[in-house]
Amino acid sequence: MSAVACRVACLLAACVLANPASAGDEATRFVARERLPSGATLVLAEGDFEARSLGSFSLRLYAAAETPADATTFFSDGLVHARDGSLEKLLLADLDGDAAPEVIVTARSAGSGNYLVAYAFAVSKDKLRALTAVEGLAPDANPVPALRAALEGR
Numbered sequence: 498m499s500a501v502a503c504r505v506a507c508l509l510a511a512c513v514l515a516n517p518a519s520a521g522d523e524a525t526r527f528v529a530r531e532r533l534p535s536g537a538t539l540v541l542a543e544g545d546f547e548a549r550s551l552g553s554f555s556l557r558l559y560a561a562a563e564t565p566a567d568a569t570t571f572f573s574d575g576l577v578h579a580r581d582g583s584l585e586k587l588l589l590a591d592l593d594g595d596a597a598p599e600v601i602v603t604a605r606s607a608g609s610g611n612y613l614v615a616y617a618f619a620v621s622k623d624k625l626r627a628l629t630a631v632e633g634l635a636p637d638a639n640p641v642p643a644l645r646a647a648l649e650g651r
Contacts, residue, residue: 525549526542526543526545526549527541527542527543527549527554527583527584527585528540528541528542528543529541529542529584529586529587530568530569530587531587531588531589531600532568533589533598533620534597534598535561535620536561536562537558537559537560537561537573537620537623538558538559538561538562538568538569539556539557539558539559539587539600539620540555540556540557540559540569541554541555541556541557541584541587541602542554542555542557543580543583543584544577549583549607550582550583550606550607551580551581551582551607552579552580553577553578553579553580554577554578554580554584554602554604555575555576555577555578556575556576556578556600556602556618556625557569557572557574557575558572558573558574558575558620558623558624558625559571559572559573560572560573560623573623573624574623574624574625575625576618576625576627578602578616578627580604580614580616581604581606581614581632582604582605582606582607582612582614583604583605583607584602584603584604585603585604585605585613586601586602586603587600587601587602588600588601588603589601590641590644592617592628592641592644592645592648593645593648597620598620599617599618599619599620599628599644600617600618600619600620600625601615601616601617601618601640601641601644602615602616602618603615603616603640604616605636610636611636612632612633612634612635612636613634613635613636613638613640614630614631614632614633614634615630615631615634615640615643615644616629616630617629617630617644617647617648628644628648629644629647629648629651630647631643631644631647
């Protein structure tokens with residue numbers, strides 16, 4: 498290898514290693530997708546380049562698509578929300594008894610208690626709306642009853 502080629506290779510290697518996106522942290526970033534009964538798609542993701550234990554998450558809603566390849570093509574709405582803990586699950590459950598599922602995001606605290614935090618969101622047509630959150634749940638708790646109780650108490 499010539500001296501110039503060696504220098505170019507070394508420079509490229511240094512650039513790749515210096516780039517935080519290539520350092521491997523993104524490989525552990527939580528990202529999940531769920532299809533709603535309406536055919537719309539939800540995407541949940543931890544904030545880019547943030548610590549796993551603290552930061553933010555985004556919840557994005559995409560319009561129903563005719564093919565799975567287009568499931569995240571037509572963006573409708575999105576929210577960015579603070580989080581305390583590592584994201585764990587994206588699930589759907591009817592919290593208010595209207596037969597339409599609400600969106601539930603769960604996160605696990607980084608502390609010694611391993612407590613569960615749950616956030617609830619409503620989907621109405623093509624919009625997302627934050628409803629409530631519950632913190633300090635037991636590590637093995639089902640968040641649905643706690644979120645229902647929080648909604649009833651509002």
